[in-house]
Amino acid sequence: MLTDPAAIIERVSERLSALRSVCCMTGAGVSAESGVPTFRGQGGLWQGRRAEDVATPQAFQRDPEGVWEFYNYRREKLLDCKPNAGHTAIADLEAVFDDWTLITQNVDGLHRQAGSKNIVELHGNIWTTRCTACCQEFDHFGDKLSRRPTCDDCGGLLRPGVVWFGEMLPPDALTAAQDAVGRCQAILVVGTSSVVEPAASMAGWARAHGALVVEINLERTPLSEEADECLFGKAGEILPKLVSALRARQSDPPR
Ligand code: OAD
Secondary structure, three states: OOOOHHHHHHHHHHHHHOOOEEEEEEOOHHHHOOOOOOOOOOOOOOOOOOHHHHOOHHHHHHOHHHHHHHHHHHHHHHOOOOOOHHHHHHHHHOOOOOEEEEEEOOOOOHHHHHOOOOEEEOOEEEEEEEEOOOOOEEEOOOOOOOOOOEOOOOOOEEEEEEOOOOOOOOHHHHHHHHHHHHHOOEEEEEOOOOOOOOHHHHHHHHHHOOOEEEEEEOOOOOOOOOOOEEEEOOHHHHHHHHHHHHHHHHHOOOO
16 A cells, blocks of 8 residues: 555546546635634634634624624634635646536635635635625625624624524535535545534545545544545645646546
8 A cells, every 4th residue: 555645646646537527625724824724623713712602693693793703803814815725726626627516614715716616615605794684695805894794785783604503504505515426426525624514424425426535634534534545734735736647647648
């Protein structure tokens, strides 16, 4: 069994190059190299903070200003963050495969900024808001919002356009993700701790119908055991190498 990372990248590229339908599932780790904090582990957003206090509908009902403070803090930090080499490589992969879907748990919008087009945002987008009264959705990219933002149309309280714990995922996003996972021949799982459902189960669904599962992460996760291939290291270093290896195979097909 090969353990040299360069050799594993070669082998993964060889296996992927024969496929046409590929999915990618990303988590906070893919944005870590852009300076966006992850959730778990050292320095993570949930360290010293309880998700139930800031990321549930109950928390918002109890203390909307406290919840907005948390999301406004994250929005402000994000203004300084740019897509990194991992985001760019993922955007590049869209041109490599005939059928490519990027499913992300990230709400930071960096994949789109990097040029990815076919994206399913499973947990919403932090730059959007939704009126709690009339349900209209608004795009507030880059805007500084107050601690109690209200709807321009009806005056209702706005909430962040993200999915909180205990909420359903947006039905369209869930259906698109399920469809893509259901037909893919391989899934790349990048920078996620693979503990939050349903995202955590998607690689397992793909594997159940025979898809190749490739994990890219700094460290082992619950998925590592069932993944066919694991590449341990920074997404921003591994993914560009994978793209180069795939492009080399495209320009030099086997005779
Ligand atoms: P986590 O913070 O749980 O996990 C981040 C993962 O990224 C960890 O497994 C790290 O080892 C890995 N990682 C960190 N830096 C990396 C790098 N440079 N390259 C590759 N991997 C790296 O974040 P998520 O799995 O995204 O949900 O968390 C899932 C969901 O839980 C989030 O969407 C959020 C959170 O609570 C909601 O808020 C609803």
